[in-house]
Amino acid sequence: MDRFFQRLAKGLALIGSLALLFSMGVTLVSTAAKNARRGLDGLDSSFGKELPSHTWHWVHSILGEEELVALLIGFALLSTMPLAQLTRSHIQVDLFKPVLPMWLNKLVEFATNALFSALLFGVLWYQWLRVVKRTRGDKPGFWDHALNLDLAAMIMRLKPGNTQILNIPKAWILMGAECLVAVALLISLYCTLRSLQKLFYRKVGHD
């Protein structure tokens, strides 16, 4: 079980790493193109009327670069959240750890994992309300359509709205985020069970 979650979390983090690398590439290419255009425009003006100003129109920064980079890095970070959860990569102040009894430290660890699970569940739930329209009366909702595999009706239930420049439907982006938060929640629940087990048993396999 532990190995499965380790692989899942690391695999997602590696996919996130690729997104981070890609975002760097996007920034670099866009900046190079933007500054090349500046230079070419300068060159253009030095030639006077011999070269029309639209000669270099195809050299420009990537349209929606900032939005794309922000989304890619957001994806990278959300993909790494399960690994951060599994490896307990959170800042803790260990001021009293050495003086507190072992059982209390284990209790705190359990409480931490349980609270994280509750937080992630809250995020998952309330973020979902941003993805789908509220169902009124006894009309079929998103999940009813999903059970009937009615993709078109499912899409109709999604909240409208696109990103400003790239025009990507926000609901699709949030659905992607929901999937990654769901994995983080799953791993957090596993960590909660593991810490509960540690609380009651002295020796538990993998830490």
Place this chain on the structure above:
Amino acid sequence: MIEFLNAAFTDVQLGFLGFVTLIMLVAIRIPLSLSLFAVGLIGLWLVDGKPNGATTRLADEIFGTFTRYSFTIIPLFILMGEFALRGGLGRALFDAASLAMGRRPGGGAMAAIGASAGFGAVCGSSLATASTIGKVALPELRRLGYSGGFATGTLAAGGTLGILIPPSLLLVIYSILAEQNIAKLFAAALIPGIFAAASYMVVIWFLAKMGQVTSGEDAKNLPLSLSEKRAVYARIWPVILIFILMFGGLYSGWFSPTTAASIGASGTGIVVWLQGRMNWEQLSESLVSALTTSVMILMIIAGANIFNSFLASAGIPDFFATVVSESATSPIMIIVGILLIYLLLGMIMDSLAMIFLTVPIFLPIVIGLDFGFSTVEEGLIWFGILVLMAAEIGLITPPVGLNLFVINSLSKDVPINATYKGVLPFIIVDLFRLGILVAFPGIALWIVRALYSFVS
């Protein structure tokens, strides 16, 4: 329960109650991000009297923070440090610094400081700088005959240059909390950072001259030919080039901060790759490690945003600002008081946690004070540098100076008390430097004023 608390306490009282609860949660080892989320969300619910505000923030905050363009520099600067860490740039910098300073009294220790300053220029983390240069320089310093405590103390102090010399992760965090221009903050940190490195070297030179530091062996490792010297210096040119490219582009207006961070990270990665110091495994480790650290920091930022909204709704910053404005205390004494709080907190708290918890409270106070600056922005930049320096001192102040533990863990034979003693001269010079910066804000603001013109 919610109704009872809402009726029993005023908003300001709830704010104080929330702050005390947060400190207690953090003290019993609940992660800072989780504590901020928990107290912030419940606090918002209590102050509003209904859960709507809290649930809206819960739905938006993590996704919003992770996808905010201005925060994208955080993973990129961390990645740059990871590449530098794994790519052996620390060794190259230490070798070059040894060559430049090794013959002077205390030259070995001065070289460690020089290497830390150089590493700080490509890495924004104090702990990473301390551990990287520590691993390279500690055996060398011991071989040269430096006492264990002085060697560890020097390296712990040198590590703080990682956050003082731009790019600095703590300054990035401050810029987010204070909504200040990161490029101006980096410019403002440059002179205090160089000043810090120089003052550490003066301390070492002075102690060596006084015979307090064993350094007789310093010159023995340096009989290199001219071509060998060139080879050593050639290994550090990429660090200088990346630094110049990054900040040159940033201040000439060619790059945005995110672009500068992207260029820094990719440039460092390419350099260590070309030097054959990085394979696929190290590349993936660097990327995953940078992302994991970033998740940790951005979760704290998201939690801090919610917690700060709670404090603002409860009227805590306004309360403090009113108390301070009604008191007859001079602005400079208030700054001294705030810095004393930072120095005390630094003894027991992680610098990142300290900044997240205190800056939102102190900021309205500082904004309300008149220091004679032409703009509020100048005051906030100056305050940011003071906070950074106070946090830096916290990293080497016992009992919870993290740098001390990082370096001490590298040298098992040196007792922690010896490290405490070894770092003491550096803490004294740090306090002196902080005093100078409080008295002469122009030291921090000179470059900023030269690069940008402030308009009242």
